[in-house]
Each structure stands twice: as structure tokens, then as C-alpha cells.
Amino acid sequence: MTGQSWVERDTRPVDRYVMLANAFVRDAELSLPARAVGAWLLSQAPGFRFNVPTIARLNGCGEDQVKSALRALEARNYLRREQVRGEDGTITGVRYLMTDEPEECRSDPPGGNPPGATDPPIRRTTSRRPTTSGRDSAPSPPDGLFEPPPKAKKRGSRLPVGFDITPDMAAWKREHAPHVHLRNELGKFVDHWASAAGPNAVKVDWVRAWQLWMRRAEEDWQRREQQQQRPRPTGTRTRTDPTTGHMREEY
Numbered sequence: 001m002t003g004q005s006w007v008e009r010d011t012r013p014v015d016r017y018v019m020l021a022n023a024f025v026r027d028a029e030l031s032l033p034a035r036a037v038g039a040w041l042l043s044q045a046p047g048f049r050f051n052v053p054t055i056a057r058l059n060g061c062g063e064d065q066v067k068s069a070l071r072a073l074e075a076r077n078y079l080r081r082e083q084v085r086g087e088d089g090t091i092t093g094v095r096y097l098m099t100d101e102p103e104e105c106r107s108d109p110p111g112g113n114p115p116g117a118t119d120p121p122i123r124r125t126t127s128r129r130p131t132t133s134g135r136d137s138a139p140s141p142p143d144g145l146f147e148p149p150p151k152a153k154k155r156g157s158r159l160p161v162g163f164d165i166t167p168d169m170a171a172w173k174r175e176h177a178p179h180v181h182l183r184n185e186l187g188k189f190v191d192h193w194a195s196a197a198g199p200n201a202v203k204v205d206w207v208r209a210w211q212l213w214m215r216r217a218e219e220d221w222q223r224r225e226q227q228q229q230r231p232r233p234t235g236t237r238t239r240t241d242p243t244t245g246h247m248r249e250e251y
Contacts, residue, residue, distance in 0.1 A: 077102035
């Protein structure tokens with residue numbers, strides 16, 4: 001389940017304990033996990049933030065089990081979900097209307113339902129926090145549970161054409177890779193990744209990839225300096241790594 005989510009219930013006892021209708025607790029049409037999830041949601045204090053992974057983690061069960069429980073609660077009218085939209089029409093969250101006595105949350109208006117209506121409106125016995133802007137604006141989070149919308153995942157790309165050193169990258173190089181020739185390593189980096197193929201040639205952050213390349217080049221320089229300061233063991237020789245162009249020892 002994604003988006004902002006919160007739970008409302010028609011009545012709520014004091015915060016020190018939970019009072020639930022026997023009809024809900026003993027409902028044979030609900031599995032025990034579904035009843036447990038429903039009771040857990042109805043017990044939460046106003047403003048509690050949640051999502052499906054949170055429910056699963058705090059209750060020691062799987063996410064699929066939580067999703068199944070929510071669907072079962074909705075099918076039995078213990079739970080009703082309403083999408084909340086912002087001023088621009090985008091979905092900003094999902095409001096969960098919870099009760100342990102469905103018949104007390106649904107009632108026909110005088111004269112029956114309006115023409116075309118297929119679902120009777122929900123009657124709430126507690127007041128809700130009013131909205132602050134127009135009828136289409138997203139309301140402030142009401143009393144209940146609230147889940148922030150998920151962040152969009154960044155997509156990777158191949159090395160951009162014309163990839164070059166920026167002033168910030170040059171300053172980073174002076175601090176973290178002072179012994180590496182900047183332009184030589186940049187040429188190796190560009191040649192390597194421009195000719196590479198496969199998923200590994202796609203990166204989310206090419207500046208970070210360049211920094212990793214420069215760190216390895218600096219490590220290679222320091223390794224060569226250490227080798228020059230100690231006698232070389234018999235049979236040791238060096239070769240150039242065809243992938244990175246850096247020097248490696250072989251024994």
C-alpha cells in the first residue's frame with residue numbers, strides 16, 4: 001500500500017485500553033490475523049504514522065499477510081478506504097475509515113440514497129479536523145494513522161557525452177587523490193565506461209563513480225610508493241590491469 005494513509009474510527013475509548021465489539025472479535029468470516037490487524041489499527045493513538053512494512057515488522061508477520069488482512073477487513077465493511085487528492089488532482093494519500101461495528105458506520109439518508117449512489121455514506125460519531133483551503137484541497141492529517149508517500153527511485157544512465165571535470169570535482173580530487181594525474185585518469189575513466197556494455201555500464205551517479213575510480217588510482221599510487229621503499233621479493237613482477245590501466249603486482 002502506498003501514499004499517505006491514516007485510520008479513523010467512529011468511537012474511541014481512553015488511550016490506556018482498547019474496547020472492541022464482540023461481533024468483531026468473534027467474526028468467523030475474518031481470519032485471526034485479520035482480526036488482529038484490525039484491533040491493532042483501532043488501538044493506535046491519533047497521528048500514528050504507518051505503512052504495510054511497519055505493521056508487519058511491529059507484529060512479527062509478513063507484508064502479504066498484512067495486505068490480505070486489510071482486504072478482508074474491507075470486504076467485511078470494517079474498513080473503508082478513500083483516496084485524498086491535492087489541489088492539482090494528484091493523490092496525496094489514502095484515508096482509512098475504521099470501525100468494529102460496521103452497521104453503526106453505514107446508514108441510509110432520509111429518503112434513501114441519492115440517484116446513482118451505490119454505497120451509503122459513512123456516519124461518524126466523532127468530529128474531524130476541518131480542511132483549511134478549498135473543497136478539493138488535501139486535508140491536514142486527521143486523527144488516526146498517517147503514511148508519507150514513497151520517494152520515486154532514481155534511474156541510472158550511461159556515461160553522459162562530454163563528461164568533464166567541474167570545479168567541485170577538481171577540489172575533491174585535490175583533497176582525496178592529490179597524487180593522481182587528473183586529466184590522464186579522466187581519459188581512462190571516460191574511455192573505459194564509454195566502451196563498456198551491460199548493466200554495470202549504467203550508473204545512478206557518475207560523479208560518485210568517478211570519485212571511486214580516483215580513490216583506487218590514489219591507492220595504486222601509494223602502493224607503488226611503498227613497493228619502491230622496500231626490496232622486491234624474488235620473482236615479483238608488475239603488469240598493467242587492462243580494465244583500469246592501473247599497475248598490479250604478480251608473484
